[in-house]
Amino acid sequence: MVKWGVIGAGGIARRRSIPEVVKFSKKSQITALMDISEELVKEMGKEFGIDRWYTSVEEILKQDIDAVYIASPVFEHEKQVAAALNAGKHVLCEKPMALTFDQTEAMVHLAEKKNLKIGVAFMMRYNVYHQKIKQLVEENQLGQIVYGRAQLTCWYPPIPDAWRQKKATGGGGALIDMGCHCIDLLEWIIGPCQEVTAFIDTITHPYEVEDTSTILMKFKNGAQGVVDNFFNIPDQAAKNMLEIYGTKGAVITHNSIGQDSAGKMWLYLESENKGYSSQQARTKDAYQEVILEPKSMYAQEFDAFSHWIQTGEKPVIHYEAGVRNFRIIEAAYQSSKERKAIKL
Numbered sequence: 001m002v003k004w005g006v007i008g009a010g011g012i013a014r015r016r017s018i019p020e021v022v023k024f025s026k027k028s029q030i031t032a033l034m035d036i037s038e039e040l041v042k043e044m045g046k047e048f049g050i051d052r053w054y055t056s057v058e059e060i061l062k063q064d065i066d067a068v069y070i071a072s073p074v075f076e077h078e079k080q081v082a083a084a085l086n087a088g089k090h091v092l093c094e095k096p097m098a099l100t101f102d103q104t105e106a107m108v109h110l111a112e113k114k115n116l117k118i119g120v121a122f123m124m125r126y127n128v129y130h131q132k133i134k135q136l137v138e139e140n141q142l143g144q145i146v147y148g149r150a151q152l153t154c155w156y157p158p159i160p161d162a163w164r165q166k167k168a169t170g171g172g173g174a175l176i177d178m179g180c181h182c183i184d185l186l187e188w189i190i191g192p193c194q195e196v197t198a199f200i201d202t203i204t205h206p207y208e209v210e211d212t213s214t215i216l217m218k219f220k221n222g223a224q225g226v227v228d229n230f231f232n233i234p235d236q237a238a239k240n241m242l243e244i245y246g247t248k249g250a251v252i253t254h255n256s257i258g259q260d261s262a263g264k265m266w267l268y269l270e271s272e273n274k275g276y277s278s279q280q281a282r283t284k285d286a287y288q289e290v291i292l293e294p295k296s297m298y299a300q301e302f303d304a305f306s307h308w309i310q311t312g313e314k315p316v317i318h319y320e321a322g323v324r325n326f327r328i329i330e331a332a333y334q335s336s337k338e339r340k341a342i343k344l
């Protein structure tokens, strides 16, 4: 078992990562917790049977742990990742890895210098439906991929002192916070993105970061993509869809993009010898539902990272995904500001 510590234990770590790793992981054991709230971390220690808990980063990093999962607010990542690497710990960092591309790159350089592993917590690559889509594309079952769309929205009203609602502490709004996962999924499935155009605005809420973001991506293989992220659509209205279209078929998911490991997926595969139909005939129920057993995305991402430490076999969530992702995000912000397409 790889021994893990958690820095920033109270948010997503408490909601998803820790309970799912404790319950489902085969290679990862969380043995120490840290949060700035003593009351919270003490209570969590009891709840999850973890008897080492701390309120200081220095203290947790002195412990006998192999790796740390950093799930504190984004503005804390840069210094905490550096502290962990300097203490000789491997790091799985929550998304976005930092506030800027330069900070992200600096973390990676430090990890390389220290000969330590660093990854980004893009756990959605481990959703069973996303893995199935990746497999269908790799097997060329959808033909030439021509279009992809990834959507993640929520209702996020103003909250006093919310770090996500300020640029200095969150790095941005709906795009950097939710769009990073969507961009990552499209790049992972379709291939490298080459060019970006974006409209990024704040049209509903009174905070400074964007609540409204649509970006258009052009991939190296010619396919096009759309990533749409909104902080101003009711939660119950959200479908959080992933759609991939090729010349021989298509897949559509509903609610597979999100923190829940489940979702729904429909697949259409074209039969042989399709010709041109001037009627553009469409059968009502051409798509077939695909039903797969959900598996914890968070336990899988921890175990893939632990496996990397144990065997040297790189997981799909290694740092390159986080660095590339940031380049696209910064290009999208630049595109929206300068009102032009940005080549990567």
Ligand SMILES: NC(=O)c1ccc[n+]([C@@H]2O[C@H](COP(=O)([O-])OP(=O)(O)OC[C@H]3O[C@@H](n4cnc5c(N)ncnc54)[C@H](O)[C@@H]3O)[C@@H](O)[C@H]2O)c1
Binding pocket: 007, 008, 009, 010, 011, 012, 013, 034, 035, 036, 037, 070, 071, 072, 073, 074, 076, 094, 095, 096, 121, 123, 177, 258, 259
């Ligand atoms: N992958 C996912 O499913 C997912 C979902 C939500 C958030 N996230 C990411 O996780 C990170 C945290 O987001 P969140 O929504 O959990 O935030 P949050 O504000 O809800 O929780 C953050 C936790 O960190 C603690 N904290 C604050 N300052 C700290 C410090 N200096 N050192 C240690 N702990 C500190 C807080 O007390 C709190 O318990 C962000 O990078 C976010 O983008 C990922």
